Amino acid sequence: MKPLARRLTATTALLTTLTLSLACAKSEDDADGTKPESANARENSGQVAAEPAKGAKTCTLARYGGKKLDLDDATVGFSQSEKEANPFRIAETASLKAEAKKRGVELLTANAQSQFSKQISDVQDLIAKGADLLVIAPLNSDGWEPVLQRAADKKIPIVTIDRKINARPCKDFVSFIGSDFVAQGRRAADQVIKATGGKGEVAILLGTPGNNVTTERTKGFRERIKKKAPGLRVVFQQTGEFSREKGQQVTEQLIQSEPGIDAVYAENDEMGLGAVNALKGAGKKPGEVKIVTVDGTRNAVRGVVDTWIHAVIESNPRFGPLAFQTLEDFTRGEKVGQDIVIKDSAYTPANAERDLNKAY
Ligand code: GZL
Numbered sequence: 001m002k003p004l005a006r007r008l009t010a011t012t013a014l015l016t017t018l019t020l021s022l023a024c025a026k027s028e029d030d031a032d033g034t035k036p037e038s039a040n041a042r043e044n045s046g047q048v049a050a051e052p053a054k055g056a057k058t059c060t061l062a063r064y065g066g067k068k069l070d071l072d073d074a075t076v077g078f079s080q081s082e083k084e085a086n087p088f089r090i091a092e093t094a095s096l097k098a099e100a101k102k103r104g105v106e107l108l109t110a111n112a113q114s115q116f117s118k119q120i121s122d123v124q125d126l127i128a129k130g131a132d133l134l135v136i137a138p139l140n141s142d143g144w145e146p147v148l149q150r151a152a153d154k155k156i157p158i159v160t161i162d163r164k165i166n167a168r169p170c171k172d173f174v175s176f177i178g179s180d181f182v183a184q185g186r187r188a189a190d191q192v193i194k195a196t197g198g199k200g201e202v203a204i205l206l207g208t209p210g211n212n213v214t215t216e217r218t219k220g221f222r223e224r225i226k227k228k229a230p231g232l233r234v235v236f237q238q239t240g241e242f243s244r245e246k247g248q249q250v251t252e253q254l255i256q257s258e259p260g261i262d263a264v265y266a267e268n269d270e271m272g273l274g275a276v277n278a279l280k281g282a283g284k285k286p287g288e289v290k291i292v293t294v295d296g297t298r299n300a301v302r303g304v305v306d307t308w309i310h311a312v313i314e315s316n317p318r319f320g321p322l323a324f325q326t327l328e329d330f331t332r333g334e335k336v337g338q339d340i341v342i343k344d345s346a347y348t349p350a351n352a353e354r355d356l357n358k359a360y
Helices: 003-027 087-103 116-128 145-153 181-196 212-228 244-257 269-281 298-305 320-331 352-358
Strands: 052-054 057-059 075-080 106-111 133-136 158-161 175-178 200-206 232-239 263-266 290-295 311-314 339-342
Touching: 075 087, 075 116, 087 106, 087 269, 087 320, 106 116, 116 133, 116 145, 133 320, 158 320, 175 320, 181 200, 181 212, 181 232, 181 263, 181 290, 181 311, 200 212, 200 244, 200 269, 212 232, 232 244, 244 263, 244 269, 263 269, 269 290, 269 298, 290 298, 298 311, 298 352, 320 339
Parallel strands: 075 106, 075 133, 133 158, 158 175, 175 339, 200 232, 200 263, 263 290, 290 311
Antiparallel strands: 052 339
16 A cells, blocks of 8 residues: 555544544543543444544654664564463463554564563564564663664664553664553553542452563552542552462462451553462452452453452553554654654443443
């Protein structure tokens, strides 16, 4: 398809989505009752790509030092971090692949199986195989220097999605596209406060250490609890490594050490579902312990419908359209955002059944 024709199509699609989003924002409060700053445009299909909430456009090819490219003729390398057992990762990779296919862009992919050393070698391999541009879903926030140097030597622009790397925007990488994880933690705290009346004992199932998602979801949650519900005490926190199995194991320990626990904040759905399994195994009833999780996977939202889980804060993994649009704008010499924060919705007892088809 001619670039101009495709550009017009892409622009029309974007305008349609944004119009839908504005329509939604005007017509309904956000699912978790906060102002619709995060209301996503929702089509009947329910599956909505991540959309920018904020992020000034300041990075240009000239500033970054890349070369003009026609994305249609380029090869994009995608490095996925975690094994695709977690629906978040499955949906994220599917979104990238679907957008590459839709645009007819060659996409090389690699999966680090949750091993950081493998992700570094995966990216080196993608460069060796001729990737002109890189999209990276980083496992960790630190340790990227070898890759950044190699990419810079070959003038290969990098867009990071989902998690952040500790490097210089519009210098070491072009853009970060992802959620506001501190806001996710705050919104999870609001749900725990609602569910418990702001009193009692709460446990945190932490994500894996070494990335900004765990740090920021914890920061947002703790700050909000301290500010809005001093009667809620965090009596336990331990990493469940973002996995269902570990989340179950840690919750089994939690039930032994804190039998009177009132609520669990799980920093992702997989750990939250593990916690549900542990509570079931301990003979608890649905809703006896209030669980709040983050992601928006279908199983967790079903957990809200059957009241094992109180609420799920969305972390939208469908970065494909926004990542490719950013690459296209950048390689055409247009300004792009350095820090593109996307919108996230939420699932509560009020909307989970109605919105189940929007989960991934
Ligand atoms: C969040 C992402 C997290 C998900 C988890 O953007 O980095 O990693 O919330 C995943 O499910 O393990």
